[in-house]
Structures are given as C-alpha cells and as structure tokens.
Amino acid sequence: MAIKRISLGNIKTAIEAGSIVLVPNNRLRDAVLHAYAQSKENDVYATPRVLGIDVWVRECWDVSAQTGLSPYSETRPVSTMEEIFLWTEIIESSLDRYPLLNPEETANVVGRAYQTMKHWQLDKNHEEVLQSYDVIPDINAFLNWCQRFQVLCRERRLISLADCLHQINKDLRAGVPLPLHGNYLLLNFYQPPPLYAALFSSLELIGDVQRENRNTETRGHGNTGRAQPPARTHTEFQTRTEEFTQCAQWAKNLLETEPQTHIGLVGELDESQRNEFQHLLSTVLSPNHIIELGNSSEFFNTTHNAHSLMQEGVIHDAFLVLGLLRETQQSEDICRLLRSPFIVASEQEQPGRTQLERFMRRNFSERCQVNEVARLLAREEADYHCPQLSSALLKFRERARRLPTFNKPRAWSELFSQLLEDFQWPGSRFSQYQQRILSQWQEALLQLAALSPVLGSIEVSKAIACLRNFCARAKYSQTFDAMRPISLYSIDEAAGLEFDHLWLLNFNDQVWPPAISPSPFLPYSLQRDLGIPGSHSDIQHAMAQANFEILSRSVTGSLRSSHHRSDGDQEYRASSFASGFEYLQAKPDSEAATQGFYGRQFQQDYVLTEIEDVAAVPLQASTESLGGHQVLSDQSSCPFRAFALHRLAADPLQAFASGLSRMARGSAMHRAVECLMKEIDSDTTLNQLSDAAIQQHCAAAAAEAVKYLRQRHPSVMTPSFEQIELARYRLLLYRFLTASEAEAGRGSFTVIGTEQRLKWQQGSMHFTLVIDRIDQLADGSLAVIDYKTGKSTPSNSSWLAERPEDMQLPFYFTVMSESQPAKVKAVAIAHLNAARIGYSGLPADQSFHSKLKPTETDSYVKTPWPELTDFFTDRVKTFAAEFEEGVSRVDPVNDSATCTYCQLDSLCRIDELGESLSRRDGGED
Secondary structure, three states: OOOOOOOOOHHHHHHHOOOEEEEOOHHHHHHHHHHHHHHOOOOOOOOOOEEEHHHHHHHHHHHHHHOOOOOHHHOEEOOHHHHHHHHHHHHHHOOOOOOOOOHHHHHHHHHHHHHHHHHOOHHHHOHHHHHHOOOOHHHHHHHHHHHHHHHHHHHHOEEOHHHHHHHHHHHHHHOOOOOOOOOEEEEOOOOOOHHHHHHHHHHOOOOOEEEEOOOOOOOEOOOOEOOOOOOEEEEEEOOHHHHHHHHHHHHHHHHHHOOOOOEEEEEOOOHHHHHHHHHHHHHHHOOOOOOOOOOOOOOEEEOOOOOEHHHOHHHHHHHHHHHHHOOEEEHHHHHHHHHOOOOOOOOOOHHHHHHHHHHHHHHOOOEEEHHHHHHHHOOOOOOOOOHHHHHHHHHHHHHHHOOOOEEOHHHHHHHHHHHHHHOOOOOOOOOHHHHHHHHHHHHHHHHHHOOHHHHOOEEHHHHHHHHHHHHHHOEOOOOOOOOOOEEEEOHHHHOOOOEOEEEEEOOEOOOOOOOOOOOOOOOHHHHHHHOOOOOOHHHHHHHHHHHHHHHHOOEOOOEEEEEEOEEOOEEOOEOHHHOOOEEEOOOOHHHHHHHHHHOHHHOOOOOOOOOOOOOOOOOOOOOOEOOOOHHHHHHHHOHHHHHHHHOOOOOOOOOOOOOOOHHHHHHHHHHHHHHHHHHOOEHHHHHHOOHHHHHHHHHHHHHHHHHHHHHHOOOOOOHHHHHHHHHHHHHHHHHHHHOOOOHHHEOOEEEEEEEEEEEEEEOOEEEEEEEEEEEEEOOOOEEEEEEEOOOOOOOHHHHHOOOOOOOHHHHHHHHHHHHOOOOEEEEEEEEEEOOEEEEEEEEOOOOOEOOOOOOOOOOOOOOOHHHHHHHHHHHHHHHHHHHHHOOOOOOOOOHHHHOOOOOOHHHHOHHHHHHHHHHHOOOOO
16 A cells, blocks of 8 residues: 555645645655545546746746746746856856865855845845945855856846746736736745745735645644644664664564554764665665665665765766776776776677786776777787777777867767767666666756856866766655655655654754854854844754654654764764653663664574585696796795685786886886896906996996886876986996995806796696796806895795795795706895895805805804705695695785785685684684
C-alpha cells in the first residue's frame, strides 16, 4: 500500500473548483499531485494546476510576453545558474578593485544577498539606509556590483526572478491588464518574505485567494484534528553512531509491526553525518544488502544525494575526453581514460590499454603530451597498440584543430556532443541508473546552450568550465516512491508533510535552533530589525520554534527525538525544545550495535572459525624467465609478496612523479656510466688522462644521459632543465672518476663487461639478470659491480641475515660463480648520488678497493670469504626452492620496514592478521 505524505482536504475542493494551487517548492507540489492521483478512481484525469511559486512567476512572465506587453516581451527571465554566471562575470571584471581568492563562491553569496534585498524590498523601502552604509567596504562593493548587474541585464535584455516578481506585483497594483485570471490556493507559505506577501495581496485584486498553512493549528479527528497529542520522548546517546543505530533499528521494528506506516526521520545533518546514517539505515533494513548500485536507496525516500554528476564515472570520463582539447595532460587522467568502460572498444582493447598504462607509469612524469599518447597508441609492433582508440583520438584531434577560438555556448554544446561521439561515449550498455544520469547530462548541455544570451561568445575553456559547473551543482535526481515507507528529510524539506511516526535526529542545542548566518553584504542592524532569517539569534529561535511546532503537529502517532552527547572534542546538550519531552534511557552500546549491524534474524551466537591454510601451490615448469634478483629478495623479505608479485602478477601501479621520476634519473645515469666506462675501461686509461680530458669524457657521457631523457620525457626536458641536468650528471661522473672513495681509490682493474645479460636456471625456474658492470682484477679474478643512484642501500651486515631484505649481491655472486670460470672476489655497489660518491660492498681482499676491508677483518661481517660465499649460495638456493614449492605465507621479516612501501596490504590483510594474533595472545603483541 502506498504511503500518504499529505491529506488533500480543502486542496481537492479547490482543485476541482478550478483554482491554481501555489506551493513554495516542487517537493510539496509532487506530494499534492501524488495524493490527488491516489484519490482518483480512474487512471485518466485532467492534471491539476499545482505549481511552485517560482515556476508560476516564470509562466506569468512568458504568457505576458506572448501578448506583447512591455517589459515582458523585451526581456527574458534568467535561471538561478544563469544569474550566478552573470554575478561571476561582474565580480571577475572588478578583481583589480576588489581582489578576491574565490570569485565564484563570492558570486553565490552576492546572488543570495541580492535576492534577499529584493525579497525584503530593501532597495525600495530602505534605500537611504543602505546608502548610508556604503562606507563599509563589503557593502560598498555589493552596491556597486548590484548597479553593474542591473546595467548588464538591461544591455542583454535579461531579468532576475526576484525582479520579475517585483514587476508582476507592481503591474497588478497598477491595474495593468496582465493575462492572469482565476482563483488561487496558497499552500504552506508559513512566513513569506514581504515581496511574496505583497504579491499574494495583489492577487486578491484579480480573483479569489485562499490561504492554507498545514500543521499550524492542532488538528481534530479524521485528518482535521486529534483528541490527544502524540507521545513525545527524548533519548540521549553517548556517540553519533549509537544514536543513528538506535534510530534505524526503531524504524525497522516499526515496519515489522506496522508495514503500511509512514515514518519520518528528520534532522539537520551535515554531509558526513547524512552519508553515515544513510549507509547504516540501509544496512539495518537489509543486513544482506552488501553492494548498493547507484546512489538512491531502495529502502527509503530522500532528496539528498552525496554525489554530484561530476562524481559519476560516466560524466567524469566525458570531461576527460573533452579535456583532450588541451595538449598538456595529467598522466593520471590519461590512465583513467584508458580504463574507462564508456569509450570506444573498451572491452576489446582492454589488455593493450592496461599495458599502455603500465608503460606510462614506468616512463612518464605526472604530466604528458597528447601527441605522445597518440604516438604510443599507433605503434603496431607494441603490446599496447590500440587501433580503435588511436583512430578515435586522431579523428578527435582533427576536429579539435578546426574549432574556432570563440563561439556561442549553444554552438559549444553541439560541438561537445560531436567530440564525445568521436570516442563513442557513453557506449551502448548502461544501467537504468546510468540512463537517468545521462538524461541529466543532456539537461546540463541544454543549460549550457541557454547561456548564449547571457555570456555571448566565449572560449572553449570557459564553455567547459560552465558545463563542469552545471554538473558539479547538479545532484542525482531522486524520485519519490510511494511504496517506500521511510522518508529521510531535513527540517525545511519535512515542513508541511504528514507522518504517522517521526524521529527528530541530532536534536541538540547547536542546530535546534540553528546558528545565525547573516549576509556579509547587507547591514547587520537592518537585517535584524526587519527579521530577515539567519540575521539574529532571537529570529533563529522564533523560526526554529515555528518549524518545531509544524513538525510536531504533522504526526498522528509517536514523536521521538534524540541527540548524542559527544562527537570528538565537541560536547552537545539536548535542544531546549525537548524540555517537555519524556526522557528515555538509551540501550547499552553492545546491544544497539548488535541490533543495528546484524538485524534481528542475525542475533544468534555465531562461533568464528579460523582455518590455517598451509597448502602451497608449486610453480609449474616453464621456460619463461621469472626476472632477476627481485624474486628472491621478495621471497626472503615476505613469501606472500613474492607470490603476489611474481606468481599472481599483482604488481601495484606505479605512481607518477612530479618532473623526472627516480627510475628515469637512475636509467639515465646507468646510460651515462655505461658510455663513460666504454671509453675509460681500465685504471691504466684513467691514470693517463688529464683533468681536462676526464671532464670532456664526463661531458660526453652526461650528454648521452640528457639525450635519453629528452627522447622519453620531452615535456619535462625544457632547454633550461636540460642544462641543469647536464651539469648535474657531469659533476657526479667527474666526482665518481676522481674521488678516492670511488674509481681513484681502486687497484688494478679492467672493465670486461657492461650491462651484461646472463641467464641462470635453478630447478625448473629460469632467471634473467643484467649486471651493470664486471671488472677483472690484477690476479684475474672478477668483481661484480651494481650502480645505485638512490640514497638508501643495504648495510654489509644485512647480507648475513638469515632472511636478507635484499638478495641482489648474493644472487649476482651465485650466478657469476656458476657461469664464469674465473673466481669472483668482490661484489660491490657503486654509489652515484649527490649525498654519496664511492663504493660499498664485500671484497675477499683489498685488491678491489683500498678503502673496503676484506670480509674477514670487517667488524660488521667478521666472516672469511669462502664461508660467506657458501652462505650466499645456500640462501639463494633455499629461497629459490621455497618459491618453486609455492611457499606464500604472510611473514614479513621486518614489519616496520618490509610493509611500509609494499602496497599489497589489501591482499595479505596483514593488519587483520595482527589483530587476530593479538586476540589469540590475550591482547599482547
């Protein structure tokens, strides 16, 4: 059975008598129309004339314009959004005189102040008072903006809604024969501003006007009165969650006993409070309801939606497409577009687009060029080749090149639709919810087109900004469903409606009555003297008292209220309006939480069963390479990480860096050192070079590094930045060759390999590694060198741990020992960064470097070289065997370090594992 939001009574009589019913808002209009439809026995009937007052004003203006009356036929009323754009244009044009950080937000406040001034007739009845305050900078600016607004409206033949109302009222008073006739019923205009009150009085000059304000007097029996008022109770809760949970459970309990009742949940809640309560209410009403598709609840009616159109995926991606009109893009936006399901060939080309995103994250900075992306998409030989997306982008860019610099908003609206069609946005398959979203998108395009007489010719960037503004302000339109028995409204939204049961949420002294919010652009004393809402605490209290009485009289059953005592550091008390309520004791926290989360049918005592899954999945034999040392490093530091990264390929996406990433800088440095050591391939060559020759070689190698960066990051490598990087690389390379801690302190060496690629097999596993450099020492033995451009490197002692965090040097030693006839007598790291130039590592003796102690005499190692190398080989083969067997337990070797940058916590659930172990051990870590 459908719920009833309002009783018709005299309303139905007035409708059937042919009267026009005027209401303050569309929500009340819908309630009247729905109630009237329920009262009709036939499905076919004449739609009654029930209009919101602002809609009626626009209709009156349009009808009068059709008769040729002046000024109606000469001007066009602007919408609320159009008026904001006008105010924004005016304020932005005066920034030299009035510097502002946020002109758009100021435009909103100024627009409301102008509306208040007109509604309360300040410019007509209090003009001298207003002018006397022009010494105050804010009021002086406001008056100047108002003057400019009126001039701009006259020039463009526009008029605001408040001025429309004033003109209609003026003409009615003067007896101008406006094409208005008939009788009127004014419904629920409780405290209309003077301009509206004057209009209603003027309507009496042309017809019969009835006034009806529901719930302002105690009603009698049969929807016209009541013998006894409803029971009133108030409950204080400790926390917000307890209050919301108890309220939701109360509503659920009511529905179980009275399934046809209309329950109102009314309160002044901020964004986070409302989101929390809506989610909790859905959970309590349907405990099995896990995923909520869309934003409209299927259990209750509400006009609130936390998401604007801009937060909807399909709309967000539309703006990403239009954003391609700019050559420079955020790389993150391009990646989001590659993942979009709403553009051309999203399913067919998804593997290639995924590979392209991975490539971009490895090689691009946070900003990129559209032509770079277009070039990559068109590469047929690459695994990220996406022919259909490439073709769409080409067509889009060809159309974009023909766009004019300036155009009318109507033309931009049509062009935007064409540009989106090039990408086949929004696709062909979408849900009913998305269809409604797309319908609102079309409305936004129409609103943009309607700005033509308001803004004239504008650039494409401003047209996109206007469209974005429309979508940011537009909330997903919630439709009322009479089969949903619960209504979640704010105080103003609930005024005038009727409920069987009502719960007033968050009923504390901070919001009942609400805090004052006077307009900063109108004299405070004038606002207070005229009783303008929000201007003074006494006015707020009186209005809140009136709203409270209206809500109280709208209930036929029970009336409950509640508040929570604390929210963080803030303490609250019950509203003074609850002084006459009976106070009830809140349920214990545990009972409320259990009822709220699980519902009645899930309140049995369940036993949580824990099963330790120790089954390992061995690696299948394959000839494909697993990579290099990182497999064993991950297996050592945390077996699950190795399994996730190298078996499941669950590698987290790399974040884009500002400017050049560390990976890009490191790759360039490797190129430079490789180039340098091809020219200086021994200590003999180095010692024979003059300082000028060394600098010349360093400059040539640095130029190779910069060339590498220029090819891969053209948008970052500007001429000035190239010079900075060139000098940086040249200096680092020069220090590397001349510092006693680096090459100048070496013994005899000959470079016999750079960027050496080796293959190694262990069991059924195949590895491929690239060694940065291999040197031959004086006795014919080998030294394995790896270049590091970062500041963080393992210490010598860390290599001796049972589970080293880094297995690179042990792995390199093992592979080289098995693949080369010569003995390896040193594994070292060459540090090349501004903080450190030099070598660290593990040598068998001092023949590698004069400043590196042999492992046997190193106080941090104290292990003979043969024993150490045997340990290396044992560790490498042990971790290789573990990986092959499928050992994948969540076991980080060092919680504070191993998990810090892992980014796999959503898979391994290490935090939950820690909590489980803590509970098992009696709460001790």
